[in-house]
Amino acid sequence: MSSRSKILDAIKKNKPQLSPLPEIPEFDNETVDKVAFLNEVMSIIGGVLEEIKDMDVLPSVVEAAYPNKKIIGSNIENFPLTTLDVNSIEDPHDLQNLDLIVLKGEFVVAENGAVWISEKDLVHRANAYITQHMALVVNREDLVWNMHQAYKRLELDRPGYGVFISGPSKTADIEQSLVIGAHGSRSMTLFLVG
Amino acid sequence: MDHPSAAAIFNKDEARTEWHDKALWYVRSKRDLSAKSIPEWEQLRQIASAIKAHALSNLDNYLVEFEENAKKNGITVHWAQDGKEHNEIVHSILKAKEVKKLVKSKSMLTEECHLNPYLEEKGIEVIDTDLGERIVQLSKEPPSHIVMPAIHKKKEDIGQLFHEKLGTEAGASDPQYLAEAARQHLRQNFLTADASLTGVNFAIAETGGVVVCTNEGNADLGVSLAPIHIASMGIEKLIPKAAHLGVFLRLLARSATGQPITSFSSHFHGPKPGSEMHIIIVDNGRTEQLGRDDFRKSLNCIRCGACMNTCPVYRRSGGHSYGYTVPGPIGSILSPGKDLKKYSSLPFASTLCGSCSDVCPVKIDIHTQLYKWRQIIAKEHELPWSKRQAMKVAGYMFSHPNMYRTAGKAGRAMLKVTPKTLVNGPWNVWGKSRDLPPPPKESFRDWYLKNRVKK
Ligand code: SF4
Numbered sequence: 273m274s275s276r277s278k279i280l281d282a283i284k285k286n287k288p289q290l291s292p293l294p295e296i297p298e299f300d301n302e303t304v305d306k307v308a309f310l311n312e313v314m315s316i317i318g319g320v321l322e323e324i325k326d327m328d329v330l331p332s333v334v335e336a337a338y339p340n341k342k343i344i345g346s347n348i349e350n351f352p353l354t355t356l357d358v359n360s361i362e363d364p365h366d367l368q369n370l371d372l373i374v375l376k377g378e379f380v381v382a383e384n385g386a387v388w389i390s391e392k393d394l395v396h397r398a399n400a401y402i403t404q405h406m407a408l409v410v411n412r413e414d415l416v417w418n419m420h421q422a423y424k425r426l427e428l429d430r431p432g433y434g435v436f437i438s439g440p441s442k443t444a445d446i447e448q449s450l451v452i453g454a455h456g457s458r459s460m461t462l463f464l465v466g
Numbered sequence: 467m468d469h470p471s472a473a474a475i476f477n478k479d480e481a482r483t484e485w486h487d488k489a490l491w492y493v494r495s496k497r498d499l500s501a502k503s504i505p506e507w508e509q510l511r512q513i514a515s516a517i518k519a520h521a522l523s524n525l526d527n528y529l530v531e532f533e534e535n536a537k538k539n540g541i542t543v544h545w546a547q548d549g550k551e552h553n554e555i556v557h558s559i560l561k562a563k564e565v566k567k568l569v570k571s572k573s574m575l576t577e578e579c580h581l582n583p584y585l586e587e588k589g590i591e592v593i594d595t596d597l598g599e600r601i602v603q604l605s606k607e608p609p610s611h612i613v614m615p616a617i618h619k620k621k622e623d624i625g626q627l628f629h630e631k632l633g634t635e636a637g638a639s640d641p642q643y644l645a646e647a648a649r650q651h652l653r654q655n656f657l658t659a660d661a662s663l664t665g666v667n668f669a670i671a672e673t674g675g676v677v678v679c680t681n682e683g684n685a686d687l688g689v690s691l692a693p694i695h696i697a698s699m700g701i702e703k704l705i706p707k708a709a710h711l712g713v714f715l716r717l718l719a720r721s722a723t724g725q726p727i728t729s730f731s732s733h734f735h736g737p738k739p740g741s742e743m744h745i746i747i748v749d750n751g752r753t754e755q756l757g758r759d760d761f762r763k764s765l766n767c768i769r770c771g772a773c774m775n776t777c778p779v780y781r782r783s784g785g786h787s788y789g790y791t792v793p794g795p796i797g798s799i800l801s802p803g804k805d806l807k808k809y810s811s812l813p814f815a816s817t818l819c820g821s822c823s824d825v826c827p828v829k830i831d832i833h834t835q836l837y838k839w840r841q842i843i844a845k846e847h848e849l850p851w852s853k854r855q856a857m858k859v860a861g862y863m864f865s866h867p868n869m870y871r872t873a874g875k876a877g878r879a880m881l882k883v884t885p886k887t888l889v890n891g892p893w894n895v896w897g898k899s900r901d902l903p904p905p906p907k908e909s910f911r912d913w914y915l916k917n918r919v920k921k
Pocket of ligand 1: 721766767768769770771772773796822825826828829830832
């Protein structure tokens with residue numbers, strides 16, 4: 273008998289009586305100022321929130337936030353600061369000198385500052401991790417309150433990859449001291465557009 | 467070695483014990499702040515617990531559903547009954563592609579299976595990439611905590627270790643500097659690895675994918691560069707639907723470190739183009755635990771570590787004193803199911819204060835299970851000698867009320883006049899770094915007879 277059937281048989285034999293699956297309320301919070309909340313959360317998670325009025329100003333605010341970055345990639349079409357066309361790269365190892373990645377995300381969750389980006393928007397999965405710095409861009413109308421609402425928006429049942437990114441890469445493994453920039457991004461700015 | 471003896475070694479360095487205690491309590495306090503900021507916290511715990519209970523009660527069907535959907539996503543699914551089979555599967559995947567270097571993110575399961583030494587023996591270099599895990603790997607120790615593997619080490623220890631192994635400056639102990647050195651060292655390994663292995667925080671039956679949560683981004687950096695991704699998971703990681711992640715991701719990081727969510731919550735539903743992805747589903751004693759009515763709920767665990775951070779015994783004895791892959795309260799209810807004799811001292815490594823059960827995000831009745839394991843251990847005569855004698859005396863006392871009363875009176879009188887050095891002698895492990903409260907003037911019985919019965 274295969275291990276698969278042995279394990280499944282053992283479960284059948286040992287599992288308890290079927291218990292019911294609970295309903296999950298949405299736990300919406302209609303009174304909260306989501307942008308103000310997000311702003312506070314960003315400082316807790318080591319990121320920065322910048323509100324901008326439209327996409328036209330994005331290049332100049334990114335430039336101001338990240339001056340003198342040499343190798344810049346983006347998933348935004350014709351983004352003027354781009355110096356490395358990530359679409360043309362085949363082997364993700366060739367992204368290793370990326371200084372800054374500017375990524376348009378799908379939506380952001382106010383309660384924890386998590387921005388959802390799926391594989392197609394990442395171009396390469398490595399883009400989000402190999403870069404030294406990261407700028408994320410989300411439309412103001414794509415701001416939801418909590419994770420329950422976030423999952424209502426998601427379609428996961430297709431092959432691929434997606435990630436919630438909440439702030440820069442960090443570690444507290446040495447005596448609980450927070451160090452920003454563990455393996456990936458050393459900083460993260462979220463630009464909220466509109 | 468049993469827990470009291472191992473804890474005694476840890477306690478020799480009083481200042482360090484004190485520091486360890488405080489470091490963990492700090493994490494516990496952050497968890498409290500974070501939990502209190504969510505009005506529906508208790509409701510979320512209730513829901514999480516019920517989802518886990520439901521998933522366990524239908525686990526065979528969910529595993530089959532998961533496998534079917536994972537395959538549709540282009541993932542190869544393997545099944546392993548025990549650690550040995552798991553390791554062999556990993557090796558066969560790596561061997562087929564002549565892998566020389568494997569980068570690994572945190573996975574308690576692979577610790578449980580002793581994967582690293584197995585692969586190293588076969589000539590494969592294994593690099594743990596979580597900073598804490600890398601620290602303990604370099605110093606040839608097991609992790610002492612499931613979320614903060616190197617929490618037992620001071621920055622000076624790590625500075626010395628990195629000086630020896632990574633060539634950092636002698637005497638340097640600034641966390642920022644040390645973390646940067648590790649970043650450079652590990653990046654080279656990420657760029658040259660030909661396979662990556664990750665643990666799994668949640669596996670979703672409905673979508674056939676797995677979720678991995680990290681702060682460092684090490685799991686993703688490994689997976690997004692190397693052409694092979696292996697994800698190892700215990701059967702209990704299954705949840706039915708993606709919507710359930712909303713509940714668990716809200717609870718996990720807040721319970722673990724007080725963060726609202728980890729920096730990266732990655733959803734893997736297939737390999738990246740041109741790569742392969744494998745999932746190994748492991749039993750290794752879990753189906754047995756599923757069959758134990760009193761202990762089944764321990765399989766709810768989402769490995770947040772909150773029960774360790776809050777436990778007064780863990781905080782003052784350190785993770786290594788447990789001698790089991792998963793230390794602390796949860797380890798003490800999981801380990802006896804694996805080997806009752808070997809781990810018979812662990813269910814006693816608790817004050818039964820219940821704080822672990824109070825903080826557990828999936829509402830495992832940890833302290834009740836500790837108590838139940840004690841009863842089984844006592845029945846099976848696995849109790850240490852000193853406990854057995856004490857129990858005999860107590861048993862005799864409790865069945866002879868007059869004698870109990872006299873002994874109580876004598877005890878109260880004695881405590882008043884006995885010097886502290888005698889009460890807190892080396893035989894009294896409870897007296898270590900602790901004083902007894904002043905003895906009460908009268909017993910509860912006397913007080914009750916005087917104040918209540920008369921009325
Ligand atoms: S038993 Fe509960 S508190 Fe302890 S690690 Fe598991 S989920 Fe966290």
